[in-house]
Amino acid sequence: MTNSSSLPNHLRNIRHVFVDETMQDSPITQRVRERLASTSHADIPWTTLPSGSDRVEFDQGKDQALYLKEYKGKFLRFCPGTRAYHCCGYRIIHFGENCPMRCSYCILQAYFQDRILKIWANQQDLFSELGDAFGADRNKRYRVGTGEFTDSLALEHLTGYAGDMIEFLGDYDNVALELKSKIVDLSWMDSVKRPDRILPAWSLNAPFVNEHEEFDVSTLKERLNAAKVCADAGFRVCLHFDPIIHYPGWKEGYAEIIDTIFDYLSPADIAYMSLGSFRCMPQLTPIIADNFPDTTYIYNEFVSGLDGKARLLRPLRVEQFQFMVNRLRSHGMDKQLYFCMESTEVWKEVFGYAPSDFGGLGKHLMAQAFGE
Ligand code: SF4
8 A cells, every 4th residue: 555645637626435334344445445435535525325325416617526436236237238230248347337537539528427436345245155156166167357338447546446456367267367557556466466467458549539538647768667667567458449530641640650669569569469440338428528627539420330339430440450460460469459349251351361260350359368
C-alpha cells in the first residue's frame, strides 16, 4: 500500500463513499477506509445504506462516488459478444461497474448514466462462485478478464482487488487472467505466484486519439513502459487496438504507435493483440455528442452491422486493418493478431485465413493465453 498523501489523478474526483450496511466490516471496506485515511481525501463523507438499496442519490457535477456494494448476481459471465461475428470466447469476472476515467468512445456511458463507481465488496461470495466453477474440472481451461464493465485496475490503488483475485487464482493453474487497463498500477505484481497465468494488458491507440478522446488515463508511453516492466519480470502482455478510429492522418498516427511498441517490447513478449474498429450502439452516438462536443469521428460514414451497431464502411475498415496488420507483421507479429467482432470475409481479406482454419478463435486464443 502507498503512504502518498494524494490520490492518483484519475481518482481525484471521488468525493463520497457509500457502503451497504452488510459490507461495513468487509476486508475491502476496511482496506478502502485505511487507504483513504492516509490521503488528502481522508475527510470525504461515508454513508451507510440499508441492505438491498438499488438507488443511490448522488449527483454533484463532475464529482464521483465510490459504492462498496453487496452484489447478489452472477460474478462469472460470458463476454457479451454476438453470434453474427467471430467472438473470442472470453469469460468475465464481474467485480464492479463504471470507470473514473473518460474516453469519448466508451460504451459504459450508455450503460451507466451516473458517476457512481461500484465495487462488489462481498469478495467471499465471488471467490466461492469462482472456486466452484474453476475447481469443478481442473482439466478445463478458462481465459478470463475483469475489464468489461470497468477498467481492471482503475480502483486498484484503493481496493487492491486485482491483487486479491490473483492470490485466489494462484491455486487454479487452469485459469489465465487478463488485467486490461488504461492506467498504470503494478501493485498486484507482488501477489503473483505464476506469472505465466497472468496477462497484464493495455489498450493503445494513435497518439491523436489518445490526446483528443481519452482523459484522466496514463500516457501511451507510460502504458508501454509498464508493459516492459511486466515483460522484464517474466510476464507476457496483451495489447489492444480498440477502437481503431478513422480520422484525417490516421495512417501516420497508427504507424507511429505501432513502431513505438517495439521500442519497448519484442513480439515474444506479446501473448495476443486485438484489432477492433469503432462500433457504436445507436443510443451511444447522442451521448458521445453530448459528453464530448468536440468529437468528430461519430460523423463518419457508418453502416449498421449484423449486431445492430454502427460500424465504419467495410472498405475503410479493411484499408485500416490491412495497413496496421502489414505494419505489425513487419515488426514480427503474426499469430498473436486477431480481430474483435469481424466477419469471415474481413478475416480472409486482411489475414488471408479465417478463424475456422485454426480451429476457431476461442481455441486459438486459449492456446495463446496459456503460452502454447
Ligand atoms: S478507460 Fe476503458 S472503461 Fe474507462 S472510460 Fe476509458 S474506455 Fe471506458
